[in-house]
Amino acid sequence: MGDTLETLKSDLFAAPFCEGLEDTHLEVLLACAHEERMPKGRFLFHEGAAADYFYIIVSGRVGLELNCPNRGGLSIQTCDAGDVVGSSWLIPPCIWRFDARVLEECRLVSMDAAVLREHCKADPTFGYAMVERIAQVKAERLDAARLQLLDLYGNPEEGRHVARTRID
Amino acid sequence: MFILEPDGFEKILDSLREKGYRITGPKLRDGAIVLDTIDSAASLPRGVRDHQGPGRYRLEETGDDSWFSYTLGSDSWKKLFFHPIKPLFKTTRDGGLLQIEPEPPREGLKALIGVRPCELQALAIQDKVLAEGEFVDRHYVASRKGTFIVAVNCTVPGGTCFCVSMGTGPVADRGYDISLTELGSNGATRFVARAGSPHGEELLAAASSGKAGESDLQLEAELLEAAAGNMGRSLDVEGLAAALAESGDHPRWEEVAERCQACTNCTMACPTCYCHTVEDSTDLTGSVADRTRVWDSCFTADHSYLHGGSVRETRGARYRQWLTHKLSSWHDQFGGSGCTGCGRCITWCPVGIDITEEAQAVRGTARG
Amino acid sequence: MSPEPGSINLTDRIRGGVDPMVPRIYNVERIRRNNHDTFTMELNPADGGNPEPFSAGQFNMLYIFGVGEIPVSISGDPVQDGPLMHTIREVGTVTRAMARLKPGDSIGVRGPFGSHWPVELAVGTDVVIVAGGIGLAPLRPVIYQVTGNRSRYGRMVLLYGARAPKEILYQRQLKAWGGSFDMDVHVTVDRGERGWNGEIGVVTGLIRRAPLDRSGAIALICGPEIMMRFSAQELLRRGMDKDRIYVSMERNMKCGVGLCGHCQYGAKIICKDGPVYRYDDIESLLGRREV
Known part of the structure; x- marks a missing residue:
């Protein structure tokens, strides 16, 4: 049992999400953390369900997908070791916006977000630290989404997305 | 220092012609000074001066028979060496196989008569760009070789001249075979002449009417000093290159864009602008294709075209590119300014945009 | 008496006796599709000689008969002997014409030019x-x-x-x-x-x-x-x-040898002192609009 706790602790604390957190905050997170393994193909969560937990990937790969009738699950982004899967738990209405599907068998730290939310409300310093980290995750995804939207590797002769002033 | 009389001037032209030089000099045509082949000193304009201002050029008679009271027309000597249109090679296709026949560079003796000091600097600048780097333009080098230059110092600067600011005039100090300063008029035109090469020395020794006297040199100095004080424009170049390098976001570029027509006149008239493109054309049989080098301008949309669009889409950006290249990045690239202060870009701009005014405005309130 | 004037002293300094503006003819050995709009062309000199040696990151100016000429980086092995390789994307007139070439066809090549990866x-x-x-x-x-x-x-x-x-x-x-x-x-x-x-x-x-x-x-x-x-x-x-x-870096190029003025990027001349730059050398220009 001790071994498992030690592994969980080192997996959790090694994640970029925990970088720079105070010890007391780390203890709070550890108390809400569980080690999980998920086989390929399993869904971590589905769009529309209550976001009462989230994951930190220790190893493996998870795809964030939107399901589209007749096209199946459209993958928006993949998450790999060190990445946080799920940020809706901190942002009302705390409902998942995507499906998360395991693409390669995963070892995960799952976090009890319902409890963490209560901690956030009770301790604004802790709450701020969580918001800061989730904002970081959101900002990186937004940057990435913007770059994807630009279709940088597309043929510039086709579909020019950016408004331009043409003269001559 | 020699004194050269009109008949001595003619003798120099004769002797150059005898040696096989093709002589080019200023001529009066269609109400403007142009550079063209001249037969004798009699082909040179006499008794005219120009009035130049932003977007303005007008000739008027001086009422005397002065030889060089005008300054520059719109064309510069660069057309003789950096040809506006130059075939580079011809490709013939036989099936899928190609054969390339390069255009041989053409040499030829050329004599330039009446080259102004700022123009000597312009030639030196184009030499630096096209003939003195790691790679050279063979056609430029070939046509520039064997050039004999008779320079004329400026005693009557034009309204858009600012060679004094750029340190290129009004007196020629190098880059010539013979330099002349016109003294007096009203039937008494003569020149103080200096040799800048052994060939120039040889011609002068044979054609001059003797050494210049103390009073001639005194008069020459006075005329040239007066000319230096009589520039139509000025530009403070102290720290200018550095200030312009930091001027990328200055609102003045957008303001000038409201007037700029992107007509390319400034770049065509500029004696140092060297941008060129290549054009490929095929004959009707589809078996012969020609590659031609032609003058280009940074004011066109194609100049900065990268698949999908132009890098510099706005006129403001193109004007900024042109001006900052001339007065700033040219220093980084070629170790000196790309501007000679000749003023052509001001005179021949259809809306009278003035490089000295724009540079000053951008520098005056330069922002990072 | 020598007609050589004293005021200028220019020499026709051409590297290896080759005019950099005149292409060398290469024959297409093979064209391989990489994806729907990209292909890799293998070329050998038509004169039977070896392809010009190059350093990783350098480019050639590739000329298609009567259509035009474009700069393309070299994508082959700079150390091993072998054909000249260019991986090309069909985005314009010249590249589309290149995609239609067949083995045995010839094209013009000038280069290699530019700086290389360190x-x-x-x-x-x-x-x-x-x-x-x-x-x-x-x-x-x-x-x-x-x-x-x-x-x-x-x-x-x-x-x-x-x-x-x-x-x-x-x-x-x-x-x-x-x-x-x-x-x-x-x-x-x-x-x-x-x-x-x-x-x-x-x-x-x-x-x-x-x-x-x-x-x-x-x-x-x-x-x-x-x-x-x-x-x-x-x-x-x-x-x-x-x-x-x-x-x-990439900009419009016409000559490839620093003479034509097109590829200027601030004070940089990309065909000559680029295309490969150390980041801090161009950092102040990156992201600037319309430079």
Whole structure:
């Protein structure tokens, strides 16, 4: 049992999400953390369900997908070791916006977000630290989404997305 | 220092012609000074001066028979060496196989008569760009070789001249075979002449009417000093290159864009602008294709075209590119300014945009 | 009496007696499709000689009879003898005409021109290659050079972003490199598709997780300008030094030898002192509008 706790602790604390957190905050997170393994193909969560937990990937790969009738699950982004899967738990209405599907068998730290939310409300310093980290995750995804939207590797002769002033 | 009389001037032209030089000099045509082949000193304009201002050029008679009271027309000597249109090679296709026949560079003796000091600097600048780097333009080098230059110092600067600011005039100090300063008029035109090469020395020794006297040199100095004080424009170049390098976001570029027509006149008239493109054309049989080098301008949309669009889409950006290249990045690239202060870009701009005014405005309130 | 004037002293200094403006004729040996709009052309000189030697990152001006001429980076092996290789994307008139060439057809080649990737700086240290789209092509010579003399270099990491799985270049080679145990290969795509179990996301995301020895490693980036900016910033955030990051720039080119004025980028002349620049050398220009 001790071994498992030690592994969980080192997996959790090694994640970029925990970088720079105070010890007391780390203890709070550890108390809400569980080690999980998920086989390929399993869904971590589905769009529309209550976001009462989230994951930190220790190893493996998870795809964030939107399901589209007749096209199946459209993958928006993949998450790999060190990445946080799920940020809706901190942002009302705390409902998942995507499906998360395991693409390669995963070892995960799952976090009890319902409890963490209560901690956030009770301790604004802790709450701020969580918001800061989730904002970081959101900002990186937004940057990435913007770059994807630009279709940088597309043929510039086709579909020019950016408004331009043409003269001559 | 020699004194050269009109008949001595003619003798120099004769002797150059005898040696096989093709002589080019200023001529009066269609109400403007142009550079063209001249037969004798009699082909040179006499008794005219120009009035130049932003977007303005007008000739008027001086009422005397002065030889060089005008300054520059719109064309510069660069057309003789950096040809506006130059075939580079011809490709013939036989099936899928190609054969390339390069255009041989053409040499030829050329004599330039009446080259102004700022123009000597312009030639030196184009030499630096096209003939003195790691790679050279063979056609430029070939046509520039064997050039004999008779320079004329400026005693009557034009309204858009600012060679004094750029340190290129009004007196020629190098880059010539013979330099002349016109003294007096009203039937008494003569020149103080200096040799800048052994060939120039040889011609002068044979054609001059003797050494210049103390009073001639005194008069020459006075005329040239007066000319230096009589520039139509000025530009403070102290720290200018550095200030312009930091001027990328200055609102003045957008303001000038409201007037700029992107007509390319400034770049065509500029004696140092060297941008060129290549054009490929095929004959009707589809078996012969020609590659031609032609003058280009940074004011066109194609100049900065990268698949999908132009890098510099706005006129403001193109004007900024042109001006900052001339007065700033040219220093980084070629170790000196790309501007000679000749003023052509001001005179021949259809809306009278003035490089000295724009540079000053951008520098005056330069922002990072 | 010599008619040579004293005022100028110009010499016709042509490297190796070759006018850099006149192409050498090469024959197409083979054309291989890389994806729906990209192909790799193998060329040998029509005169039976060897292709010009080049350094990784340099480019040639390729001329198609009567259509035009464009700069294209060399994508082959700079060390081993072999045909000249260019990986080309069909985006314009000239490249579309090139795609229609058949083995035995000939084209004109001028070059190689420009600066090269500083592979010599990577000896004894880690190399991180960050490529986006067709930007992998100018970096492939680096991979050849490093893998051809693997023990001279430290860890080799290749981070590659493509538009979609079927647009990934050099797929077989990527798999071989990735499976070779002494090279980390990470590929991500902007858009996944059915059957793709690899990564989806941008190449900057790969940098975030890449195993990097921050001290000493060199990073070589090539791709669309925005991708290079974001990648360099991510590398800097990860602690890399500005003077260890290199990028390859692109502008309109007509002569390839610094004479025509088209490829100016601020005070830089990309065909001559680029296309490969150290990041801090052009940092102040990157992202500036219409430069």
